[in-house]
Amino acid sequence: MLFLSLLLLATGATLLILRRRRVTEARAVTVGGMLSGVVGLLLGLSTFAYVVEPYQVAVPATLGTVGGTWQPGLHLKSPLTDVTSFSTRPTDLNMTGNDTVEVRSSEGGVLYADVTVKWSIDPQHTQALYKLAGSPEAVQQRLVYPDSREIVRNVFARHTGVEGYTSQREAISTEIDKLITERLAPRGILINGVNLRNVKPSDSLQHAIEAKIQQDQATAQAEAAVRTAQAEAEKRRIDAESTAAANTAIAGSLTDKLLMSQCIDAFKAAAEKNPVYASPCGSGSAPVIVDSTKR
Template identity: 70%
Template sequence: MFYFAVLLLVAGIVLLVLKRRSIVGFRFATLTGLLVGALGLLLALSSFTYIVEPYEVGVPTSLGSVGGTWKPGLHLKSPLTEVTTYSTRPSDLNLTGDDTVEVRSSEGGVLYVDLTVKWAIDPEHTLALYKLSGSAANVQQRLVYPDTREIVRNVFAKHTSVEGYATQREAISAEMEQLITQRLSPRGIIVNSVNLRNVKPSDVLQKAIDQKIQQDQATQQAAAAVLTAKAEAEKRRIEAESTAAANTVIANSLTDKILLSQCYEAFRAAAEKNPVYASPCGSGSGSSPLIVDGTKR
């Protein structure tokens, strides 16, 4: 930009000189020379300043020398100074589609993982990030992208296919977020969240998972049936013991006198609706017939 501004200034001066020598038209040379010279002057002055926009951090470099970071605002600089800016707003790394991560479980099964990493640059570490990556775009491509893919593969390699596909997804997502944060935080990259969006098994693995789930369900049903049978058997045993105990109590409590008394009561109740009759109560030598008159109370 600075060299272009100098070129415009020179062109404006040349036009004004040519006007004085009447080589070109007076009006054309004057107006064109003034416009080109003014534009060159403005561009030359702008090359001595630089504005860092809000939510950005600038890193100036001049002739191979790296300066300190610049905060948002107007800054004076040399025309030979170049400024590389980094946005401090959160960015999304979407590993999906062509960037879907292919991983293998501890059993060797192939899974396809889609996730999103929300990250941002720590303004205090911008200078270190410039030395590592060189530009804001390279921060994601050289640091966030490869480290995330590596950690995702390593985490899924510690789990079985069923755990990665179904039973342990939340735990795996939390573990990945922790490891990615630990890896990128010292480099000045803030990890806000890691969202495990989808885990899709390969066709071969899907069949194996379905078979494993069916086997587990059959095993659980068989175990439930065994428990039910044991419970029913225990119930019947308890009922039998209770009945036996009750019969023992009754047998021990029913003496001959009690039985004879109950017999008298039974025939007295029957005599209220029947004529006089005689019936024995009890048995043995000590027993005697019972005469009941149904016409008397």
């Protein structure tokens, strides 16, 4: 920008000099020289100022010397100062498609994980990030991207293929989020969320997972059948013990006199419908005749 400004100023001065020597038409030369000079002057003045936009911070560097972090607003600077801006808004790092993470389970099976890492910079660490990476794009490519892929692989390596594909996906996503945050926070990179979007097993692992799921289902059904059989056997045992106890109690309470009394009562009730009813009551006893008409 500075060199362009100097070039325009030089062009304007040259045109004004040519006007005085009447090399061409004076009016056209005058207008061209003045416009070139004004534009060059404005460009020259712009090299002394820099505006940091909202939701941005900037780091100035002058002849190899890195300055402090600039907050949003207007800042004066030397024409020799280069300014690098960093956005403080969250940025999505999408590891999908060609960047899908190939991972291995604890059993050695291959899975493919699509992961999105939402990150942003800590404004207080902008100068350190500039010295470490040099630009926002470099921060993502040199720091966030490789560290995130490494952690995703390490976490999946501690789980089986079935866990990574089905049962433990939420727990795995939470663990990845925690470890990436712990890794990058000291460098001034804030993790605003990790989304484990999709996990796809390789064909061979897919078959193994399906076989394992079917085996687990069969085992669960067998265990349920065993528990049901045990419960039914326990119920029959309790019923048998209750019946035996009741029979024992009844047998202990029955006497000949009690049986005779209950037998007579029963025949009295029967005689209400039959005028005469005769039957022995009790072992070795004489027949008892009940006449409902005579009582």
